[in-house]
Amino acid sequence: MGAVLNVAGVRHCRVERLHVAAGERLGLLGLNGAGKTSLLRLLAAIDQPTVGEVRVDDVSTSHGGPALRRRLAYAPQRPVLLSTTVRHNVELPLRYRRAPKATRHTLAAAALTRLGAEHLADRHAHSLSGGEAQRVSLARALACQPDALLLDEPAAGLDTPTRAAFFADVEHALADRATTVVLVSHRAEEVLALADRVAVLVAGELRQVAPPTDLVTRPADAAVAHLVGYENVVSARIDEAGSVLVAGHPTGVTAPPGRRPATLAIWATAIHLRDPGDRGLPATVVRVTTGPGRHELTLDAGLPLRAHLPLAAPPPDAGTEVSIELDPALAAVVESLGEPGTG
Amino acid sequence: MSAPPGAALVWELVGRTAAVSLSATAIAMLIGVPAGTALGLLRFRGRRAAATAVNTGMALPTVVVGLVVALVLFRSGPLGSLDLIYTVRGMIIAQVLIAAPLITGITMAAIQALPEELPDQLRALGANRRQLVTRLWLEARLPLLAAVMAGFGHAVSEVGAVTMVGGNIHGQTQVLTTAIVEDVGKGDFRPALVYGAVLLALAFAVNAVLTSVQQRGAAWARS
Numbered sequence: 001m002g003a004v005l006n007v008a009g010v011r012h013c014r015v016e017r018l019h020v021a022a023g024e025r026l027g028l029l030g031l032n033g034a035g036k037t038s039l040l041r042l043l044a045a046i047d048q049p050t051v052g053e054v055r056v057d058d059v060s061t062s063h064g065g066p067a068l069r070r071r072l073a074y075a076p077q078r079p080v081l082l083s084t085t086v087r088h089n090v091e092l093p094l095r096y097r098r099a100p101k102a103t104r105h106t107l108a109a110a111a112l113t114r115l116g117a118e119h120l121a122d123r124h125a126h127s128l129s130g131g132e133a134q135r136v137s138l139a140r141a142l143a144c145q146p147d148a149l150l151l152d153e154p155a156a157g158l159d160t161p162t163r164a165a166f167f168a169d170v171e172h173a174l175a176d177r178a179t180t181v182v183l184v185s186h187r188a189e190e191v192l193a194l195a196d197r198v199a200v201l202v203a204g205e206l207r208q209v210a211p212p213t214d215l216v217t218r219p220a221d222a223a224v225a226h227l228v229g230y231e232n233v234v235s236a237r238i239d240e241a242g243s244v245l246v247a248g249h250p251t252g253v254t255a256p257p258g259r260r261p262a263t264l265a266i267w268a269t270a271i272h273l274r275d276p277g278d279r280g281l282p283a284t285v286v287r288v289t290t291g292p293g294r295h296e297l298t299l300d301a302g303l304p305l306r307a308h309l310p311l312a313a314p315p316p317d318a319g320t321e322v323s324i325e326l327d328p329a330l331a332a333v334v335e336s337l338g339e340p341g342t343g
Numbered sequence: 344m345s346a347p348p349g350a351a352l353v354w355e356l357v358g359r360t361a362a363v364s365l366s367a368t369a370i371a372m373l374i375g376v377p378a379g380t381a382l383g384l385l386r387f388r389g390r391r392a393a394a395t396a397v398n399t400g401m402a403l404p405t406v407v408v409g410l411v412v413a414l415v416l417f418r419s420g421p422l423g424s425l426d427l428i429y430t431v432r433g434m435i436i437a438q439v440l441i442a443a444p445l446i447t448g449i450t451m452a453a454i455q456a457l458p459e460e461l462p463d464q465l466r467a468l469g470a471n472r473r474q475l476v477t478r479l480w481l482e483a484r485l486p487l488l489a490a491v492m493a494g495f496g497h498a499v500s501e502v503g504a505v506t507m508v509g510g511n512i513h514g515q516t517q518v519l520t521t522a523i524v525e526d527v528g529k530g531d532f533r534p535a536l537v538y539g540a541v542l543l544a545l546a547f548a549v550n551a552v553l554t555s556v557q558q559r560g561a562a563w564a565r566s
Contacts, residue, residue: 041463044467046463046466046467065471066466066469066470066471069466069467069468069469070469072467073467073468074464074467076460076463076464076467078460080458080460080461080464082478082481082482083482092468092478093468093469096468096469096470096471096474097469140468144468144469
């Protein structure tokens with residue numbers, strides 16, 4: 001596809017070219033308002049591009065009509081279930097595809113079972129909890145055995161344990177990899193866990209499309225680094241020898257030689273604390289808190305930095321002078337410092 | 344006070360009243376439900392003006408409707424050649440014009456009250472236009488039945504327009520409401536009270552049937 005979507009004069013997204021292969025799992029990562037849902041609705045043939053074209057195989061979504069949409073399944077962020085039973089909800093897309101009654105029953109029951117929701121079949125859809133409704137919405141999308149499954153923040157609004165269980169069920173339901181999947185999320189961990197490739201959207205435009213490992217180790221720019229979860233994205237300089245300097249101090253990270261400004265993305269786990277006076281970046285511990293399975297430190301090294309220490313290690317007190325050593329393998333030099341777009 | 348009206352006359356008036364108002368409600372429903380759905384669902388130039396016109400129509404004085412319809416259908420009027428003035432068909436036209444804006448307006452509100460994402464979700468599930476609209480009507484079945492009940496209630500209780508357009512001709516265009524007005528005008532309260540009670544019973548019977556359908560749907564939706 002290559003497409004632009006404008007609504008009421010506002011540009012929602014602009015994608016030069018994006019190809020999703022059959023059977024591929026593509027993640028769409030971006031902040032709220034970055035254009036992820038707009039792009040997914042284009043792929044689902046719900047909206048038509050203002051400029052350009054979206055094609056499913058060789059059929060343009062502008063001309064495909066219901067026949068094309070019946071090859072796709074779209075599960076929105078907020079499940080929209082009809083005021084009838086769960087079973088009837090899941091059977092509805094099959095009814096629209098003129099599936100015989102017996103086939104409808106079989107496929108709906110199978111889809112509910114795949115998502116662990118078979119016990120909900122006779123419940124009224126509006127009596128379900130948020131997690132149950134998400135499961136039913138996904139079962140409804142899967143029941144019609146689509147060529148492509150388009151999921152828009154399918155776990156939004158779920159608490160952490162329910163979210164984990166939901167994605168485990170999604171993984172289980174899609175284990176045969178027969179269906180192309182496009183998953184939208186603003187949570188990097190969700191798309192990185194499920195996708196073969198991740199497309200990062202910033203302010204309605206694609207910034208990087210890459211496999212998860214490449215995206216995490218080589219983010220294209222500062223905005224992408226922020227989105228994939230780097231806790232530290234800081235201004236840096238590269239000297240003639242290719243040494244990357246932060247606040248005028250060498251970091252141990254290297255880049256192609258040549259004086260120029262740059263941005264350094266550093267995972268919090270890449271920051272190791274040494275005694276003051278040791279080689280490294282001098283800093284002061286500003287704040288120490290306890291996070292999930294770790295101590296979280298805020299440091300002042302002339303610019304704010306965040307570091308994570310294992311829970312087993314005793315954390316330094318606030319106000320302690322330290323020297324910072326970076327693990328170059330967990331840091332990435334990117335071209336410029338830019339804020340992630342909010343589109 | 345004169346004697347109560349004979350059963351034959353009462354049944355004749357009940358039959359004509361029901362025929363006129365049920366026919367008008369059915370026609371108004373056929374116009375109002377699709378029109379209200381279009382106004383609630385589609386975005387087009389002039390939609391707001393159309394919605395304002397419908398909402399104004401919901402509060403339209405029925406005597407004004409009667410006056411306009413009578414002027415149009417009168418023998419010297421633009422549609423005079425159709426010979427509809429002082430006929431049951433003319434009365435049905437007047438009641439359609441009274442009930443249709445009400446049904447249209449309530450339908451529009453009912454469709455707009457559905458989840459905003461529902462039409463797109465139905466399209467994404469593969470619904471064609473007919474399947475989408477049918478499903479929206481099923482989702483809005485309770486307020487839609489309320490719209491039909493309101494339309495029928497408005498039509499059956501109306502007196503000014505049917506008097507002007509129908510002429511209250513005995514044996515031809517007289518209905519329960521116009522018979523009540525005529526008898527009260529003559530100071531003859533006994534038959535007027537009987538007609539009033541029968542009119543109430545008719546309205547109750549029709550609404551009981553519609554309410555039963557509506558509440559069965561509500562109970563099923565909650566189950």
